[in-house]
Amino acid sequence: MGDKKKVCIIGSGNWGSAIAKLIGYNAQRLNHFDSIVTMYVYEEMIDGRKLTEIINQEHENVKYLPGHKIPANVVAVSNLVEAAKDADILIFVVPHQFIKKQCEELKGKIKPNAVGLSLIKGFDQAEGGGIELISHIIKKILNIDVFVLMGANLAGEVADEKFCETTIGCKNPEFAPVLKDLIETDNFKVSVVDDADTVEVCGALKNIVACGAGFADGMGFGDNTKSAIIRLGLMEMIKFAETFYKPSQLSTFIESCGVADLITTCYGGRNRKVSEAFVKTGKSIEELEKEMLNGQKLQGPITALEVNHMLKTKNMENEFPLFTSVHKICTGALKPDAFIEQLRKHPEHK
Numbered sequence: 075m076g077d078k079k080k081v082c083i084i085g086s087g088n089w090g091s092a093i094a095k096l097i098g099y100n101a102q103r104l105n106h107f108d109s110i111v112t113m114y115v116y117e118e119m120i121d122g123r124k125l126t127e128i129i130n131q132e133h134e135n136v137k138y139l140p141g142h143k144i145p146a147n148v149v150a151v152s153n154l155v156e157a158a159k160d161a162d163i164l165i166f167v168v169p170h171q172f173i174k175k176q177c178e179e180l181k182g183k184i185k186p187n188a189v190g191l192s193l194i195k196g197f198d199q200a201e202g203g204g205i206e207l208i209s210h211i212i213k214k215i216l217n218i219d220v221f222v223l224m225g226a227n228l229a230g231e232v233a234d235e236k237f238c239e240t241t242i243g244c245k246n247p248e249f250a251p252v253l254k255d256l257i258e259t260d261n262f263k264v265s266v267v268d269d270a271d272t273v274e275v276c277g278a279l280k281n282i283v284a285c286g287a288g289f290a291d292g293m294g295f296g297d298n299t300k301s302a303i304i305r306l307g308l309m310e311m312i313k314f315a316e317t318f319y320k321p322s323q324l325s326t327f328i329e330s331c332g333v334a335d336l337i338t339t340c341y342g343g344r345n346r347k348v349s350e351a352f353v354k355t356g357k358s359i360e361e362l363e364k365e366m367l368n369g370q371k372l373q374g375p376i377t378a379l380e381v382n383h384m385l386k387t388k389n390m391e392n393e394f395p396l397f398t399s400v401h402k403i404c405t406g407a408l409k410p411d412a413f414i415e416q417l418r419k420h421p422e423h424k
């Protein structure tokens with residue numbers, strides 16, 4: 075990489091806006107980044123004004139991260155290609171259901187030597203009954219190197235500058251320090267590992283476990299039950315990575331992207347919150363997402379669906395009873411109170 079790298083953030087939701095705060099700060103103070111950072115914003119009208127206009131004038135994403143200033147050197151752009159075309163580093167941070175369409179729009183219109191960093195937690199369904207990691211999809215469509223960043227990083231707390239850690243999965247020793255420089259602050263400490271697929275698998279799967287934690291909360295279970303869900307969820311995550319994403323290193327699961335993200339999401343995340351309400355109110359997940367999240371998007375139930383799509387095709391549903399029952403509860407095929415019964419007969423209890 076040469077000097078003065080231009081950065082574009084693709085996405086401006088809750089996490090996109092929080093990370094824009096850190097990236098804007100670092101791009102401004104570090105010489106090897108262009109101080110102007112573009113941020114692609116999916117345009118919408120808020121009280122008669124464009125969201126891009128509000129962000130560029132008031133430096134706040136009033137819908138997705140209210141109460142936090144985004145640095146003035148972060149410029150909101152509603153045209154995806156305009157935002158991304160000159161960038162050397164593309165930060166992907168949209169809800170995972172939108173990424174394929176956005177990559178198709180960018181195909182052939184970005185710098186050929188750009189690199190990507192995906193902060194997106196989730197999978198996509200592949201043809202033939204499989205699933206694909208989001209970073210692999212981006213890489214395939216855009217023909218660029220894509221690294222990942224996942225961790226115990228609730229966006230509001232990161233924006234509040236409360237100390238936390240994160241994990242970058244990057245095999246390339248040339249880019250790893252550049253990405254670390256771009257993201258790290260005193261309150262957001264980055265560790266880099268080369269086991270990138272496992273990092274991403276952790277980020278995607280922990281959202282399914284968080285739904286299980288929310289169901290247990292909704293049914294009035296306590297902290298011991300939640301710990302059991304976290305542990306069994308972790309065991310399924312490890313088995314999943316070891317089965318489908320070999321070689322996977324066990325040490326990656328004790329990075330921030332693994333056990334730490336599981337804990338934070340099972341206690342403080344949106345997937346947990348909505349899943350608790352699902353049990354308590356009997357409303358559908360889609361209804362609650364609209365009612366409770368003001369446009370933010372849940373990743374857990376769709377990830378459970380995607381994972382189930384593959385497990386079912388491979389006749390492996392019974393080997394992952396937590397993932398499978400979360401999916402069935404989200405779709406109404408199983409009652410929430412059947413969840414604990416599934417855990418009671420979990421194959422981990424040898």
Ligand SMILES: NC(=O)C1=CN([C@@H]2O[C@H](COP(=O)(O)OP(=O)(O)OC[C@H]3O[C@@H](n4cnc5c(N)ncnc54)[C@H](O)[C@@H]3O)[C@@H](O)[C@H]2O)C=CC1
Pocket residue numbers: 085086087088089090091115116117138167168169170172193194195196227228229230369370371372373
């Ligand atoms: N929020 C958080 O605390 C964290 C989120 N993540 C991950 O980051 C990714 C992005 O999450 P958030 O930034 O929180 O997003 P979000 O949940 O706030 O989603 C809202 C965003 O989606 C956009 N959007 C809505 N409809 C759209 C459409 N049809 N096409 C394109 N965009 C549309 C909205 O404009 C907005 O920018 C997800 O994979 C999530 O799992 C990772 C760590 C923390």
Ligand SMILES: O=C(CO)COP(=O)(O)O
Pocket residue numbers: 195225226227228229281284335338339342343344345346372373
């Ligand atoms: O990924 C997250 C924290 O690391 C956010 O989790 P939720 O999407 O459940 O809020």
